[in-house]
Amino acid sequence: MQFKSMIISNVEVSPGYWRMRMTAPSEFPAAQPGQFVMVRVNDAIDPLLRRPFGIFDVGVHTPAQTGAASQPYLEMLYRVVGKGTGMLSALHDTDLLDVLGPLGKGFELGSPKEEKIIVGGGVGLAPLYLLAKELVKQSPVRLFVGGRTRDDVLCITEFERLGVECYVATEDGSLGECGLVTEALVRRLAVCDGTPRIFACGPHGMLNAVAGIAAQRNIPCQVSLEGYMACGMGACLGCVTPGHHHSNETPDYRCVCADGPVFDAAELKWEA
Amino acid sequence: MQFKSMIISNVEVSPGYWRMRMTAPSEFPAAQPGQFVMVRVNDAIDPLLRRPFGIFDVGVHTPAQTGAASQPYLEMLYRVVGKGTGMLSALHDTDLLDVLGPLGKGFELGSPKEEKIIVGGGVGLAPLYLLAKELVKQSPVRLFVGGRTRDDVLCITEFERLGVECYVATEDGSLGECGLVTEALVRRLAVCDGTPRIFACGPHGMLNAVAGIAAQRNIPCQVSLEGYMACGMGACLGCVTPGHHHSNETPDYRCVCADGPVFDAAELKWEA
Amino acid sequence: MKPDLSVSIAGLELRNPVMTASGTFGYGEEFAEYVDLETIGAFVTKGLSLRPRAGNPTPRIVETPGGMLNAIGLQNVGIDAFIEKKVPFLRSVATPAIANFFGNTIDEYAELARRLDAIPEIAGLEVNISCPNVKQGGIVFGTDPQCAFQVVTACREATIKPLIVKLSPNVTDIVSMAKACADAGADALSLINTLTGMAIDLERRRPVLANITGGLSGPAVKPVALRMVWQVARAVSLPIIGIGGIMNARDALEFILAGATAVQVGTASFINPGAAQEIAEGMEKWLAENGVEDVKSLIGALEA
Amino acid sequence: MKPDLSVSIAGLELRNPVMTASGTFGYGEEFAEYVDLETIGAFVTKGLSLRPRAGNPTPRIVETPGGMLNAIGLQNVGIDAFIEKKVPFLRSVATPAIANFFGNTIDEYAELARRLDAIPEIAGLEVNISCPNVKQGGIVFGTDPQCAFQVVTACREATIKPLIVKLSPNVTDIVSMAKACADAGADALSLINTLTGMAIDLERRRPVLANITGGLSGPAVKPVALRMVWQVARAVSLPIIGIGGIMNARDALEFILAGATAVQVGTASFINPGAAQEIAEGMEKWLAENGVEDVKSLIGALEA
Ligand SMILES: Cc1cc2nc3c(=O)[nH]c(=O)nc-3n(C[C@H](O)[C@H](O)[C@H](O)COP(=O)(O)OP(=O)(O)OC[C@H]3O[C@@H](n4cnc5c(N)ncnc54)[C@H](O)[C@@H]3O)c2cc1C
Ligand SMILES: Cc1cc2nc3c(=O)[nH]c(=O)nc-3n(C[C@H](O)[C@H](O)[C@H](O)COP(=O)(O)OP(=O)(O)OC[C@H]3O[C@@H](n4cnc5c(N)ncnc54)[C@H](O)[C@@H]3O)c2cc1C
Ligand SMILES: Cc1cc2nc3c(=O)[nH]c(=O)nc-3n(C[C@H](O)[C@H](O)[C@H](O)COP(=O)(O)O)c2cc1C
Ligand SMILES: Cc1cc2nc3c(=O)[nH]c(=O)nc-3n(C[C@H](O)[C@H](O)[C@H](O)COP(=O)(O)O)c2cc1C
């Protein structure tokens, strides 16, 4: 779907991290957790390409006023890292954006019996909130969230409000435990009943570690990847990532945009 | 001078024509009538080059409130014709612009004894208001203003308020006389006492005609030209116009930006 | 009155001059949600090789001022998988599909031309000669008139279908390249392919692209593309397909004035997936508003 | 600690690697209000010819996506007026002034080199070889290695000052051009000059530029320029001056990583007249923040 979206609000939720709510077409709230959008920052050629962002939340706003039409919306949680995100952060409510989405393949939710473990690093939390919202409907959900400092740990209250149990780790110890979030994850896995299911999104190093931890323990694990994207729909082959059996002789590149961004960790090639 | 200017107001004064007031440094109000500014529309590379605009007005705003600092300002009157002017028209008060100026050579005002005749076409009126403001201090001033339709005749009330006598002609007769402004000019010159002095700005065809009329009658005439500009300060040689004696053997190109934009019409080469 | 947008290129009748460019429109299916394929003139497949190609490691793309660099490395499914998995879709579309292809040797080019010639769903062939000639120390076919002549001659002998040769802009003299391809029997020329460029990650002190260099496309290259189309159109009598930075109908019409009979839309489809259709519609609108009855009257109509 | 920004090019000692590009900074004086000339490494004059040149009719410039085309036609006051009217200003500036020049024949080039060699205020010479060779049917000197070799040889014999050759990017093989100039005795190479391009006015059905084609500069060309600097730096041992789309200190540092010893700032000075000084200051700041003590340690330091 391609649509013109109007910004409803655009707020800095932590230094350098912004949350934007914007209008969406009525079909949009059916988006799967883990899918993403490609946003055109302006009508000019600078920046030229669209920017990909996870879908943080979707919903329908029903105005208090009786008679007013209810308004579907989507939310993004983004970090200002460069030109495009810098320009996004300067936008105001009522400004318009051209949006493409929902795109890609989202998370498979698994069965109600399993414990659900969500692992997020920094702004990697973005697509995990909508996921948690779905998962809490059927299972206990634990969130392991890491960041460099306290400022990189986002929206914990929102997750707690869903009934998610949250474990926080920061590299500088400014919030929660001092260290990497994977350490807390490993401890939890040691005591957890049955086979849980892991969902992870964050920096590549973190995903690599989580995939290794899951593989060792034979735990199903899905990861959401990033990649430089031009088209977002499987046409340019810019965003690929090597599949598990990939080699130059037996090429097996997957499109992050169309085959992912969510992959079963076991399908992909990881660094040892 | 290069300075960051804050937009004070930006208003559509006639369909497609806008008037922008913006802050200026304290030296700016010394700008000569006929000088111009180069405005950087945004910080991105689209559009890449600055856009040149005449200085419509300058002044110092003294706030009613006692104690508040007085604020020098400049005004531009511009027509939306393309990307840059389109973006300018979308700006709001408190938005910032990077401005270079005042640039170029302005009008020579002449002596108090002469009648002053100002000829403007369409948005060519822009640099003529500040000129009129100076001229009325010493001489009777008549304005001959032309446009395609009524909508292209701008800011007449402002000129009238200065005490300028205004003659209007439109090509479709929707305001003032039906026809070209040069016809009214010729009639006036026929009855005028002594030698007046002409100042003109507008489409090239109009300037060509005015220069011809002035030359025939030996009347001093200054014209303000446009030209595609990159630097606005005599360095790129993009904006040149041929001088009266120009030929390939004896090149005599003048920079519109640095030698002009105001030229004595007799210095330039005109089409016969 | 509805203006006539139809053009004919190398025996292909197109309902309008707007095609999609190889490598930017997948195999046609990917854009079905955004472009009604029957509103555009033709579409061109991703470049095909004899065997599947892995392509380059990532990063493969990077944005640059007004453009982008790509070093996909010609990843593609290979001719066999193309025939098996992608051709069936083509049967359902009443718009000419043009197969773009490349090889590493002249024999590979000829073999591919032969295989593609046998596929009824393929309306025409576009040879990408911007590839290194492995037998001649890696010199790019499309940068040497003699190499280009040889490869086009070999393809010409292998197909009776319309044969379009896609020229590389990374040359001193685009006209001599065009002439060599014309002499070798090309039915049409398409230009430009990407300009070779590079981007650097200052903090990491490395090239951004894993492949170091990549191909520049997008609005940034439009002036170079227009110039080359104009030069070639004046020197060679073959029909030309103009490519390079076309973002809207006005850009497309500029290429036609410069001498192109048709155009291809590349990078624009990434930014606006409906670009090709919108450009075709925008051209029709412009022609109607400007009283031009037939787009063919604009081909090469530049007063210069 | 203050980082060391000094570099040496062809025997010229520069306080920092930032120069201004020919044709974009007048004769130095024009920018005095915006750039303290003693904060930059060197500045290059507008291209000089033996006799004054009228240049092309207007329009001479047009904006393009992320860039601009110019067809100034090398308008300049000529060497005599330069000596009389512009050189006196150079005396007052403690920053090397480099004279850019061009001819229509090899003899003209040599004659200019001789005349400039005699001017004490000129610290070095930059030969613009992107000009047509009128004796050889108008082929551009800088697009043929043999022509380039001849013209550089003639200049070399005419001057003992540092001789920089400025390369045209409109070639298939920039490395062979660079080698030809090195073999002919150039002390340094500067690249790139502008890419030939064109813009069209759709409504008027005419080229925008009176000259039809013009030279593309600005951010749009940066990827092509970086690639060429990198290719030449790996192949030739002469110091290189990187040029093309440099808008800020980061761009300049990218060129240095690619192998440039210094850079030139062109189009950026039109958009921000203080660009050259700001880039020099920005480089110093970046080096300090990143713990780089000497800019020379970054030259060619790209890990590729
Ligand atoms: C599927 C997907 C989902 C994402 N979801 C989010 C999210 O929810 N919140 C968030 O803050 N960020 C997210 N990102 C990363 C986000 O797209 C980049 O941070 C953003 O594009 C940077 O743009 P910029 O112009 O500010 O940076 P610049 O560095 O100026 O961008 C230059 C170019 O690099 C690309 N780029 C830069 N960083 C990245 C990156 N990390 N991944 C992919 N491309 C990149 C840009 O898209 C652009 O093409 C996601 C990326 C992908 C692929
Ligand atoms: C000295 C001078 C004073 C001017 N004063 C005024 C004024 O007071 N009010 C006003 O409305 N306009 C004025 N103009 C014209 C104004 O500069 C152009 O209308 C404006 O640059 C158009 O920009 P754009 O991006 O909207 O149009 P586009 O057509 O998108 O611009 C493309 C390029 O062409 C150039 N260009 C387009 N039209 C003109 C033109 N007429 N003259 C010079 N360059 C042009 C632009 O600067 C830009 O580089 C003046 C021009 C000059 C040279
Ligand atoms: C991601 C990408 C992949 C491309 N792949 C091919 C290809 O396989 N074969 C080919 O001939 N051209 C290929 N091209 C070049 C385009 O077809 C086109 O010539 C070029 O992008 C210029 O047009 P544009 O500026 O409209 O994108 C590719 C371009 C891009 C951006
Ligand atoms: C208006 C203009 C005039 C130029 N004149 C000359 C010239 O006289 N001699 C020359 O060698 N290069 C000339 N150039 C090329 C520049 O020096 C520089 O090589 C080119 O613009 C690329 O750098 P940039 O992208 O930073 O502008 C000119 C460029 C412009 C834009």
Ligand code: FES
């Ligand atoms: S972004 Fe184009 S294929 Fe994934």
Ligand code: FES
């Ligand atoms: S605009 Fe550059 S010289 Fe006038």
